[in-house]
Amino acid sequence: MANLKEIRNRITSVSSTMQITSAMKMVSAAKLKKAQDAVTAMRPYADKLTELLQSLSATLDADSGSKYSIQRDVKNVLIVSITSNRGLCGAFNSNIIKQTQQLVDTKYAGKKVAVFAIGKKANDAFAKKKMVVANESHVFDDLTFENVAAIAETLMEKFVAGEFDKIDIVYNSFKNAATQIITTEQFLPIVPDEGKATTNTDYIFEPSKVEIVKQLIPKSLKTQLYKSVRDSFASEHGARMTAMHKATDNATELRDQLKLTYNKARQAAITNEILEIVGGAEALNN
DSSP states (O other): OOOHHHHHHHHHHHHHHHHHHHHHHHHHHHHHHHHHHHHHHHHHHHHHHHHHHHHHHTTSOGGGOOTTSOOOOOOEEEEEEEOOSSOOSTTHHHHHHHHHHHIIIIITTTSEEEEEEESHHHHHHHHTTTOEEEEOGGGGGSOOHHHHHHHHHHHHHHHHTTSOSEEEEEEEEEEETTEEEEEEEEEESOOOOGGGOOOSOOOOOSSOHHHHHHHHHHHHHHHHHHHHHHHHHHHHHHHHHHHHHHHHHHHHHHHHHHHHHHHHHHHHHHHHHHHHHHHHHHHHHO
16 A cells, blocks of 8 residues: 555545646536537528539539539548647547548548648648648647638639649538537538439529629638638537546546545554554563
8 A cells, every 4th residue: 555645645646636627617618608509690691502502503504613613533532620729628629530530541542632621620641641731730739710711712723723623521510518529521612412403493693693603602602611620620629628527527536535545544554553553562571
């Protein structure tokens, strides 16, 4: 059994760790509320814009499609992997890295695959394999639509230039503080949803349906990426809050066990001292 000084040092260390994890939990809870409100506010707009775009695109002729709808033989693939810049958030980052690697090994096996990292953890994981073509981790320092839209424009330019035939996004979709859903979405090329084609509806388009779709597509793509980054940002704080809550509970349990061990060791030490004193007194009497 460890001596009393070692146990006291461990109790002090665990108590300090518990204070840190508890503080991190409260900070993440405060940031989560703001991030969750932002995601909740923009989802209806993003979903409606996507629905409108798919509905209009499905009714266009093949020759009327935009440059973002061009279907090419998939040889070069770009995966936008969205993680966080920091750890201590459970399996949040590792799940995205595993999902990205799984796409590389299975779905896109035999093709040339590159990674566009949004978040330091994704960059660190795939830079070792020399797969990263760009790292936009700084976007989390000032998460605004304008900053994310600039990244979306870069991705759109790479697709139009023919650098990549397909672009996917892998991120954690926010459900609640304890649940994050690993999501893979096709970013480019745009595939019209035939099931949402507008039928038997008399709409008047001004200037024209083709022009409206061409103006909506860039805006829709920027909104799609912004929603993905916002989802991931809220999921990160939810995952970190949950992880720090569990860490605090574990630290509390360990501290209580150490205190019990300390009390037992202290009682044993006192008992031994009493026995030594009694034994000494008996020896003197005899």
